[in-house]
Amino acid sequence: xxxxxxxxxxxxxxxxxxxxxxxxxxxxxxxxxxxxxxxxxxxxxxxxxxxxxxxxxxxxxxxxxxxxxxxxxxxxxxxxxxxxxxxxxxxxxxxxxxxxxxxxxxxxxxxxx
Amino acid sequence: xxxxxxxxxxxxxxxxxxxxxxxxxxxxxxxxxxxxxxxxxxxxxxxxxxxxxxxxxxxxxxxxxxxxxxxxxxxxxxxxxxxxxxxxxxxxxxxxxxxxxxxxxxxxxxxxxxxxxxxxxxxxxxxxxxxxxxxxxxxxxxxxxxxxxxxxxxx
Numbered sequence: 001x002x003x004x005x006x007x008x009x010x011x012x013x014x015x016x017x018x019x020x021x022x023x024x025x026x027x028x029x030x031x032x033x034x035x036x037x038x039x040x041x042x043x044x045x046x047x048x049x050x051x052x053x054x055x056x057x058x059x060x061x062x063x064x065x066x067x068x069x070x071x072x073x074x075x076x077x078x079x080x081x082x083x084x085x086x087x088x089x090x091x092x093x094x095x096x097x098x099x100x101x102x103x104x105x106x107x108x109x110x111x112x113x
Numbered sequence: 114x115x116x117x118x119x120x121x122x123x124x125x126x127x128x129x130x131x132x133x134x135x136x137x138x139x140x141x142x143x144x145x146x147x148x149x150x151x152x153x154x155x156x157x158x159x160x161x162x163x164x165x166x167x168x169x170x171x172x173x174x175x176x177x178x179x180x181x182x183x184x185x186x187x188x189x190x191x192x193x194x195x196x197x198x199x200x201x202x203x204x205x206x207x208x209x210x211x212x213x214x215x216x217x218x219x220x221x222x223x224x225x226x227x228x229x230x231x232x233x234x235x236x237x238x239x240x241x242x243x244x245x246x247x248x249x250x251x252x253x254x255x256x257x258x259x260x261x262x263x264x265x266x267x268x
Contacts, residue, residue, distance in 0.1 A: 011215035014216055015215065015220040018219075030124075036234050040227060043226075074146060075145075076216055078148075079217070080220075088167070091167060098171070098174040
């Protein structure tokens, strides 16, 4: 397969597996009496396994499924490391707007303090 | 009390464990994690400094009409310094746009499937019977509370 296409697939599977892992951890660590995480966690684990199988079959250097998961997680995190600065630039734009906005004086709010 | 009050609060210990493992790691790391750790070493100084700057700007920004100038000014200085750190220590890979776009695509797909899964699980829960009507005593109680809140003297 074309190496550029392979790279794209590794990034897609990387983002997919990383997000699935994050969502599983989120569901496990934010349990509350009304949450029903069993079905989502089982299906997401299955998604991770199938994606890892696909990555393993695409990359000849990877020997086991665990290697495929490690490789995909690294690709996913590297992709997110690139995205985060762009998100921060967007956030800084809104912070810039918030820093210089002017609000009218409110007697009611002033009286409450 | 809603369910959020009984939600497990493990996020802070989990984040602390993850950062400790990253900082106090004594084991030799092999690929593919070695490549990731090198990227993180370039990325982490910018990330933590910029996050601190953003927090300070947010806490110093005019909430209603009051501005906290010390936090606001120091926050903006820290943000500017953080971008110096970013360009000094961080190296963008040659194909960074491809990586960013297709990683986001994979993550969005995962999120979309998660939403469908949650919707499926929630739709399986049978609807409860409608609540019975209020008794005379409950009606009086509710009327009294509303009257007090809207300022009508109920006597």
